[in-house]
Amino acid sequence: xxxxxxxxxxxxxxxxxxxxxxxxxxxxxxxxxxxARIQNRIGPNKTGVPCTRxxxxxxxxxxxxxxxxxxxxxxxxxxxxxxxxxLAPIVALIPAMLVLCFLPLEFPWAKFVQAPVxxxxxxxxxxxxxxxxxxxxxxxxxxxWASRNKYSLLGGMRAIAQMVSYEIxxxxxxxxxxxxxxxxxxxxxxxxxxxxxxxxFTPWGLAAFVIFFIAALAETNRSPFDLPEAESELIAGxxxxxxxxxxxxxxxxxxxxxxxxxxxxxxxxxxxxxxxGVAAVPAxxxxxFIAKIFALIGIMIWLRGTLPRLRVDQLMxxxxxxxxxxxxxxxxxxxxxxxxxxxxxxxxxxxxxxxxSLITLYAVARGLNRISRPEAAPREYKYAE
Amino acid sequence: MTQETAFYLLxxxxxxxxxxxxxxxxxxxxxxxxxxxxxxxxxxxxxLMAQFIAAVQxxxxxxxxxxxxxxxxMLTERVTGDDGRRITSRGGFWGATAALGVAxxxxxxxxxxxxxxxxxxxxxxxxxxxxxxxxxxxxxxxxEALGKRLIEPYIITLEVVALLLTAALIGAVAVSQGARRVxxxxxxSP
Numbered sequence: 001x002x003x004x005x006x007x008x009x010x011x012x013x014x015x016x017x018x019x020x021x022x023x024x025x026x027x028x029x030x031x032x033x034x035x036a037r038i039q040n041r042i043g044p045n046k047t048g049v050p051c052t053r054x055x056x057x058x059x060x061x062x063x064x065x066x067x068x069x070x071x072x073x074x075x076x077x078x079x080x081x082x083x084x085x086x087l088a089p090i091v092a093l094i095p096a097m098l099v100l101c102f103l104p105l106e107f108p109w110a111k112f113v114q115a116p117v118x119x120x121x122x123x124x125x126x127x128x129x130x131x132x133x134x135x136x137x138x139x140x141x142x143x144x145w146a147s148r149n150k151y152s153l154l155g156g157m158r159a160i161a162q163m164v165s166y167e168i169x170x171x172x173x174x175x176x177x178x179x180x181x182x183x184x185x186x187x188x189x190x191x192x193x194x195x196x197x198x199x200x201f202t203p204w205g206l207a208a209f210v211i212f213f214i215a216a217l218a219e220t221n222r223s224p225f226d227l228p229e230a231e232s233e234l235i236a237g238x239x240x241x242x243x244x245x246x247x248x249x250x251x252x253x254x255x256x257x258x259x260x261x262x263x264x265x266x267x268x269x270x271x272x273x274x275x276x277g278v279a280a281v282p283a284x285x286x287x288x289f290i291a292k293i294f295a296l297i298g299i300m301i302w303l304r305g306t307l308p309r310l311r312v313d314q315l316m317x318x319x320x321x322x323x324x325x326x327x328x329x330x331x332x333x334x335x336x337x338x339x340x341x342x343x344x345x346x347x348x349x350x351x352x353x354x355x356x357s358l359i360t361l362y363a364v365a366r367g368l369n370r371i372s373r374p375e376a377a378p379r380e381y382k383y384a385e
Numbered sequence: 386m387t388q389e390t391a392f393y394l395l396x397x398x399x400x401x402x403x404x405x406x407x408x409x410x411x412x413x414x415x416x417x418x419x420x421x422x423x424x425x426x427x428x429x430x431x432x433l434m435a436q437f438i439a440a441v442q443x444x445x446x447x448x449x450x451x452x453x454x455x456x457x458x459m460l461t462e463r464v465t466g467d468d469g470r471r472i473t474s475r476g477g478f479w480g481a482t483a484a485l486g487v488a489x490x491x492x493x494x495x496x497x498x499x500x501x502x503x504x505x506x507x508x509x510x511x512x513x514x515x516x517x518x519x520x521x522x523x524x525x526x527x528x529e530a531l532g533k534r535l536i537e538p539y540i541i542t543l544e545v546v547a548l549l550l551t552a553a554l555i556g557a558v559a560v561s562q563g564a565r566r567v568x569x570x571x572x573x574s575p
Contacts, residue, residue: 134448
């Protein structure tokens with residue numbers, strides 16, 4: 001273990017550990033403000049610089065939240081499994097943090113670094129990403145089970161069912177990009193989209209992006225898929241019994257997971273760090289990457305303010321009867337289109353393939369939508385009239 | 386040096402976690418001990434430069450098998466985990482003897498026959514001669530090499546496995562549907 005290696009690791013990983021948690025603070029402020037505006041409220045507007053009357057649109061709110069969380073009493077229920085209760089927030093945070101290093105962020109200072117640290121740009125980065133984000137489910141279950149509270153346990157059970165179901169369309173829609181690029185390496189995928197040939201701009205890429213984004217919402221427990229923490233049904237779901245710093249860790253883990261999965265979506269479909277001015281100033285690529293992540297987070301917040309929560313049967317039917325067949329069909333279409341493009345077909349044929357695939361995807365989506373909608377039977381009351 | 390330390394650390398964690406998984410009476414704790422064991426195994430695969438296998442170890446064993454075990458436990462009445470009952474097992478002595486016998490008479494001779502106990506220099510020499518014989522037999526470390534192996538020489542095996550898994554999937558659906566139909570009929574008949 002040489003000092004150079006330690007230095008290199010510090011240079012490449014510490015920025016991740018600084019940038020994303022500070023973005024987390026900023027995002028909570030954006031979310032509060034945006035949700036407030038959507039609901040015709042004002043949102044935080046008093047907290048600003050301490051001991052002055054400067055409020056800065058409530059930008060001091062994240063700091064105030066953080067201080068409040070730290071000073072809150074840490075309460076553990078009497079019957080709880082103390083070890084698992086303590087471990088769950090940590091297990092929730094670590095995988096979320098870990099996958100950040102698979103994102104192809106080209107930090108301007110990374111060029112001072114020797115080769116070994118590029119180990120993070122593993123050959124199988126995309127597979128590792130999915131493998132490690134899957135660990136989040138365990139943390140959610142751990143929290144729900146260790147609290148020894150029926151609401152917590154129900155939240156944990158819902159979380160497992162939901163995450164297992166939505167992981168399949170998530171991975172299958174990412175498969176398209178891996179197939180078209182021919183590499184699992186995040187840097188290769190980013191390089192393959194140079195020159196604004198983003199995968200978003202093809203019919204199959206667009207469909208895959210939409211499926212990916214919806215499944216990502218479900219994976220990160222964002223509304224309208226926030227059944228594991230449904231406030232009106234389960235108090236707070238799996239973290240009902242958490243308070244103080246442990247609650248803050250859960251919160252942080254959830255947002256970091258949102259950043260990570262949005263980062264993967266940006267890498268796979270939105271051309272990673274590409275944008276105007278990157279050719280002249282390479283350092284801008286990090287800024288573009290983060291700006292695109294924020295655009296996706298903004299959509300997530302918007303959806304949270306707009307859509308009501310799904311029912312459990314709707315949730316399952318949507319994953320298994322709508323997203324899954326559509327993503328499998330999409331893989332076939334993408335493979336076909338790839339072969340047409342590779343066989344050196346002319347522009348006319350390519351245009352035909354484009355339009356045909358657009359029409360097919362749209363028609364199949366409409367048809368599946370009609371078939372897969374669970375019919376709501378009239379409610380039967382067992383214990384009431 | 387660091388690699389050796391890492392190996393011994395991971396190996397100790399793996400063995401301890403495996404023993405804990407068997408010994409613990411709380412089922413959920415047992416599953417999590419098993420998950421730690423799987424994670425340590427993934428670390429060992431990474432040490433062997435087998436990236437893809439490590440990723441699949443995490444994906445399949447922790448992400449799927451571990452979660453399925455939790456799912457199965459949740460469907461039983463032991464969700465809470467507190468259970469006074471314990472299985473009284475005798476014959477631990479005979480089991481240990483059998484395990485020791487297998488280790489000494491089967492595993493150790495098997496390991497002796499591999500290249501593991503040869504000196505590195507000797508091994509390099511042997512590899513050099515072998516490399517002359519067939520230069521294509523490079524160890525498939527990378528995902529790409531593994532993928533090519535799977536698609537090119539072993540494509541039929543892969544397809545057969547895929548077919549088998551699909552059959553199992555359809556079978557599972559058929560079995561569960563059949564059970565539900567029987568239930569419905571039973572409910573309808575009286």
